[in-house]
Amino acid sequence: xxxxxxxxxxxxxxxxxxxxxxxxxxxxxxxxxxxxxxxxxxxxxxxxxxxxxxxxxxxxxxxxxxxxxxxxxxxxxxxxxxxxxxxxxxxxxxxxxxxxxxxxxxxxxxxxxxxxxxxxxxxxxxxxxxxxxxxxxxxxxxxxxxxxxxxxxxxxxxxxxxxxxxxxxxxxxxxxxxxxxxxxxxxxxxxxxx
Amino acid sequence: xxxxxxxxxxxxxxxxxxxxxxxxxxxxxxxxxxxxxxxxxxxxxxxxxxxxxxxxxxxxxxxxxxxxxxxxxxxxxxxxxxxxxxxxxxxxxxxxxxxxxxxxxxxxxxxxxxxxxxxxxxxxxxxxxxxxxxxxxxxxxxxxxxxxxxxxxxxxxxxxxxxxxxxxxxxxxxxxxxxxxxxxxxxxxxxxxx
DNA sequence: GTCTATATAGCGATAGAC
DNA sequence: GTCTATCGCTATATAGAC
Numbered sequence: 001x002x003x004x005x006x007x008x009x010x011x012x013x014x015x016x017x018x019x020x021x022x023x024x025x026x027x028x029x030x031x032x033x034x035x036x037x038x039x040x041x042x043x044x045x046x047x048x049x050x051x052x053x054x055x056x057x058x059x060x061x062x063x064x065x066x067x068x069x070x071x072x073x074x075x076x077x078x079x080x081x082x083x084x085x086x087x088x089x090x091x092x093x094x095x096x097x098x099x100x101x102x103x104x105x106x107x108x109x110x111x112x113x114x115x116x117x118x119x120x121x122x123x124x125x126x127x128x129x130x131x132x133x134x135x136x137x138x139x140x141x142x143x144x145x146x147x148x149x150x151x152x153x154x155x156x157x158x159x160x161x162x163x164x165x166x167x168x169x170x171x172x173x174x175x176x177x178x179x180x181x182x183x184x185x186x187x188x189x190x191x192x193x194x
Numbered sequence: 195x196x197x198x199x200x201x202x203x204x205x206x207x208x209x210x211x212x213x214x215x216x217x218x219x220x221x222x223x224x225x226x227x228x229x230x231x232x233x234x235x236x237x238x239x240x241x242x243x244x245x246x247x248x249x250x251x252x253x254x255x256x257x258x259x260x261x262x263x264x265x266x267x268x269x270x271x272x273x274x275x276x277x278x279x280x281x282x283x284x285x286x287x288x289x290x291x292x293x294x295x296x297x298x299x300x301x302x303x304x305x306x307x308x309x310x311x312x313x314x315x316x317x318x319x320x321x322x323x324x325x326x327x328x329x330x331x332x333x334x335x336x337x338x339x340x341x342x343x344x345x346x347x348x349x350x351x352x353x354x355x356x357x358x359x360x361x362x363x364x365x366x367x368x369x370x371x372x373x374x375x376x377x378x379x380x381x382x383x384x385x386x387x388x
Numbered sequence: 389g390t391c392t393a394t395a396t397a398g399c400g401a402t403a404g405a406c
Numbered sequence: 407g408t409c410t411a412t413c414g415c416t417a418t419a420t421a422g423a424c
Binding site: 029112113149167 | 221222223224225303306307348350351352353354355357359361362369374376377378381384385387
């Protein structure tokens with residue numbers, strides 16, 4: 001911090017994104033000023049505009065990067081039995097949410113501060129992710145190892161349940177991540193009638 | 195709207211609260227100005243300060259009112275079997291969340307914009323509500339009609355699952371509220387091993 | 389690439405008239 | 407109870423020097 005003058009292009013970009021993510025998640029997009037982000041990085045506010053055309057683009061970039069990383073990280077194995085795939089999804093989603101809780105929070109909370117066109121793009125990526133779980137439930141339904149009344153709604157319910165882990169989980173608390181995964185898998189398995 | 199001059203004390207107070215709730219939920223506390231709220235109500239910005247000492251108090255009041263109304267609305271019947279109580283809770287929580295979705299969203303989202311002392315008060319009310327569900331799960335566990343690995347975590351998971359209904363439910367959509375309640379009760383019942 | 393300086397606008401909150 | 411007017415401050419974004 002407190003740096004002034006001098007060109008550090010190779011690191012300033014990532015630093016801006018890290019600072020913006022942390023501050024937006026903590027205080028909200030609208031509550032954070034470009035000056036605050038700049039101060040955190042150690043540059044003057046004007047310098048940020050060499051990296052982003054405006055504040056809105058910075059928010060969108062953070063959310064899009066998060067969603068694309070999430071989608072790329074999930075590797076389904078459609079050859080495995082549906083219940084094996086479902087257990088992997090449950091543990092993957094919990095671990096990924098906890099490892100990127102700022103991004104998860106931001107991508108859910110600040111949708112409303114996106115321009116209409118940006119909102120549509122992020123919503124599409126979210127639906128793509130949701131459909132990954134839906135396809136597992138559908139295959140399980142077909143194999144009769146899963147029994148739910150409504151695929152779409154059950155997928156939304158499960159993702160809601162799993163994502164909410166970020167609301168209360170604290171590293172170093174009563175339960176470690178493995179144990180949390182165990183308990184949630186027990187809940188999810190029962191929920192889908194397996 | 196567009197009203198100017200004239201004293202309407204008996205209605206202005208509620209109108210301010212309604213407008214603030216709607217705008218805060220839609221755009222975020224920090225993104226909404228007192229001038230915007232005033233415009234929506236049809237008064238000048240200065241007039242708001244006859245009803246609230248400042249913007250922060252207005253936010254806190256909305257959240258506290260919501261939590262207290264929620265707590266007062268839930269009437270448990272501890273004489274009933276735990277599974278009956280759990281079904282009632284599931285349907286109550288869904289219906290209440292959908293009927294007050296702006297308040298639900300606000301009370302979850304804007305915790306971070308509360309002062310420390312206000313944050314503690316709201317958090318306590320939330321924990322009070324969560325413990326209502328925990329007591330049902332505990333009684334069910336004792337009667338051996340419910341089997342979960344961890345009462346606290348399962349309560350958080352269930353509330354997360356139920357509350358997320360506000361993310362996708364649209365009145366007049368594919369499913370009505372009764373049907374949604376049926377499906378969620380099926381999921382919740384299975385999740386707790388009943 | 390980053391700085392300083394600034395244009396232009398809006399903010400929360402208050403004072404005093406009616 | 408509401409208005410008008412205003413204080414003091416901060417916001418996003420841009421221009422031009424280095």
